[in-house]
Each structure stands twice: as structure tokens, then as C-alpha cells.
Amino acid sequence: MLYQIISLLLEVIAGVLGGACLLRLYMQYQRIPMSARSGNPLGRFVFALTDWLVLPLRRVVPALGRWDMASLVAAYLLELTQFLLLWLLAGADGGLFAVPILAAFGLLRLAISGMTGLVIVYAVLSWVQTQSVMSDVIGRLCAPPLTPIRRLMPLVGGIDLSPLVLLVLLQIASILLGHLQGLALLTT
Numbered sequence: 001m002l003y004q005i006i007s008l009l010l011e012v013i014a015g016v017l018g019g020a021c022l023l024r025l026y027m028q029y030q031r032i033p034m035s036a037r038s039g040n041p042l043g044r045f046v047f048a049l050t051d052w053l054v055l056p057l058r059r060v061v062p063a064l065g066r067w068d069m070a071s072l073v074a075a076y077l078l079e080l081t082q083f084l085l086l087w088l089l090a091g092a093d094g095g096l097f098a099v100p101i102l103a104a105f106g107l108l109r110l111a112i113s114g115m116t117g118l119v120i121v122y123a124v125l126s127w128v129q130t131q132s133v134m135s136d137v138i139g140r141l142c143a144p145p146l147t148p149i150r151r152l153m154p155l156v157g158g159i160d161l162s163p164l165v166l167l168v169l170l171q172i173a174s175i176l177l178g179h180l181q182g183l184a185l186l187t188t
Contacts, residue, residue: 018106024071027141119163
């Protein structure tokens with residue numbers, strides 16, 4: 001029972017902080033203003049959660065084009081720490097070599113979960129037609145994966161079903177990721 005509680009707490013902490021690092025990476029790639037002057041509350045929140053880890057990493061991890069690799073490395077290190085602590089709590093049984101693999105798959109799972117959350121929030125906001133900085137930011141974050149789907153799928157009775165299609169595709173990706181993780185762990 002104690003292991004389950006600690007596991008849950010570690011998953012929440014790594015999920016929130018790692019998700020914020022991935023969101024920082026994605027927002028910077030999409031060139032969404034994140035400074036306090038921009039009026040973007042999501043950017044301020046992301047900076048507040050991640051600056052302590054990302055800024056020191058930037059001294060040693062350079063950007064790769066528009067990709068802020070320090071944010072990606074920070075998210076991976078958080079996942080790695082989570083799985084390392086769980087491995088130690090489980091008695092350090094089994095191979096330590098599985099921990100980095102689990103962390104990599106955890107990072108991919110976190111990215112899929114994060115995009116799923118963004119699409120759900122985007123869909124809900126599209127029903128209420130709010131004009132706010134937050135809805136604009138979320139719309140800009142969801143536009144890249146939704147655009148190709150919208151090209152292939154017409155409106156149905158005036159309703160855009162592309163968010164639903166994207167959610168189904170993300171769930172399929174999550175299932176495939178779980179299967180690949182199982183295969184990767186079997187072969188190691």
C-alpha cells in the first residue's frame with residue numbers, strides 16, 4: 001500500500017513538472033509568447049514550474065534550432081528520477097538498465113497525455129466561444145496536429161469533428177506505445 005501511495009505521488013509530481021517542461025518546449029517551438037508582458041497566464045505558470053530546472057540545464061544543453069533541448073532533457077530527467085526512485089523502493093530488484101527505457105516511454109506517454117488534455121480543453125472552449133488569451137494559446141497549440149485532419153475530414157453538419165479524430169488517434173498511439181514498451185522490456 002505504501003508503495004502505491006508513493007508511486008502515485010511520484011507520478012503526479014513527475015507528470016506535472018515533466019508536462020510543464022514539455023509544454024514549455026512545445027510553446028517555444030510554436031513561438032507562443034510566454035513572458036509576463038505577453039499576458040499569457042499559461043506561459044507564466046510554465047516558467048514558474050520549470051525555471052529552476054530548465055535554466056541551469058541551458059548552460060550545458062544547447063538548443064537545436066527552434067527546439068529548446070534543455071526543456072526536453074529536464075522532462076526526461078524528471079521521468080528518470082521517478083522510475084529510479086520506484087526501482088529503489090521496489091528493492092532494486094531487476095535490471096537497472098530498464099529504468100532509462102521506462103523513463104523514455106514515460107516521456108512519450110506524458111507527451112500523448114498532455115496533447116490529449118490540450119485537445120479536450122480546446123474542444124470544450126470551442127463550444128463556449130470565449131475570446132481570451134488562454135483560448136488563443138490553446139488554439140495555437142492544438143492547430144498543428146488538427147490541421148492535417150481538417151484537410152482530410154470535412155465538417156459534418158457544420159460540426160468540426162477533427163478534435164474527436166485526434167483524440168482517437170492519440171488513444172491508438174497510447175495503446176501502441178504500451179505494446180512497444182512491453183516489447184522493449186522483454187528484449188532487454
